[in-house]
Amino acid sequence: MLGKIKKFMLDTLFPVSCISCSKPNIWICKKCLSKIPLINNQVCPFCEKAITPDGRVCFKCRKKYSLDGLLVASSYQNELVSSVVHYYKYRFVEDLSLPLGIILIKAFLQSEFPIPDIIIPVPLHKRRLRWRGFNQAELLAQHLGENLTPGFNISVESNFLTRYLYTHPQMKIKNYAQRKKNIEGVFKPEKGIRKTIKGKNILLVDDIATTGATLFECARVLKRNGANRVFATVIARQEMK
Numbered sequence: 001m002l003g004k005i006k007k008f009m010l011d012t013l014f015p016v017s018c019i020s021c022s023k024p025n026i027w028i029c030k031k032c033l034s035k036i037p038l039i040n041n042q043v044c045p046f047c048e049k050a051i052t053p054d055g056r057v058c059f060k061c062r063k064k065y066s067l068d069g070l071l072v073a074s075s076y077q078n079e080l081v082s083s084v085v086h087y088y089k090y091r092f093v094e095d096l097s098l099p100l101g102i103i104l105i106k107a108f109l110q111s112e113f114p115i116p117d118i119i120i121p122v123p124l125h126k127r128r129l130r131w132r133g134f135n136q137a138e139l140l141a142q143h144l145g146e147n148l149t150p151g152f153n154i155s156v157e158s159n160f161l162t163r164y165l166y167t168h169p170q171m172k173i174k175n176y177a178q179r180k181k182n183i184e185g186v187f188k189p190e191k192g193i194r195k196t197i198k199g200k201n202i203l204l205v206d207d208i209a210t211t212g213a214t215l216f217e218c219a220r221v222l223k224r225n226g227a228n229r230v231f232a233t234v235i236a237r238q239e240m241k
């Protein structure tokens with residue numbers, strides 16, 4: 001609710017125009033959107049050193065982690081990408097889920113990730129959801145579910161994982177080990193989920209990843225409950241400041 005009020009006030013105070021070229025009445029125009037570069041050299045999400053196809057987990061890291069790969073669509077170093085993400089995430093501009101969704105789809109279709117059976121957005125704790133007014137990952141997941149495979153929708157399951165512990169927002173925790181600890185055991189699988197996800201390929205969706213600890217933890221829970229492959233995709237990966 002508070003998020004909605006904030007958004008309304010911002011819309012009234014600052015009329016909408018393209019974040020990049022100021023074209024009126026649109027948050028990001030088609031031309032500027034098409035200029036956003038996709039990342040060609042994807043790396044293993046864990047060591048961030050090995051260059052791997054589509055951001056698959058490298059041979060060395062494979063044994064230690066549950067996530068099979070993280071496709072990072074674009075770069076946070078790109079000014080337009082960081083502003084769009086910022087408007088989306090912190091200024092509650094819900095409408096940006098559309099152009100951001102388009103970027104995710106473009107990146108996914110260039111990859112050789114398997115078409116997922118199920119798409120799962122990284123869940124927010126209900127307290128944060130109330131504050132923000134929408135789950136930014138869920139809107140992106142819905143866009144993917146409806147547009148990734150023309151002709152049929154992929155099911156988007158927002159309740160398969162619940163974030164039942166309130167944690168400090170990851171951005172505020174600088175140390176990797178501490179972040180990992182902060183996130184362990186935070187997600188609870190829905191009751192009876194095993195029957196539905198057993199043997200299925202799942203795509204996790206979030207807006208940005210920093211250390212990736214949240215995605216790794218979600219993947220761990222899903223694999224423990226029978227998922228076959230768990231891939232993830234985000235708009236960009238943000239360096240820790």
Ligand SMILES: [Zn+2]
Pocket residue numbers: 018019020021022023028029030031032033
């Ligand atoms: Zn523009």
Ligand SMILES: [Zn+2]
Pocket residue numbers: 044045046047048049050057058059060061
């Ligand atoms: Zn690696």
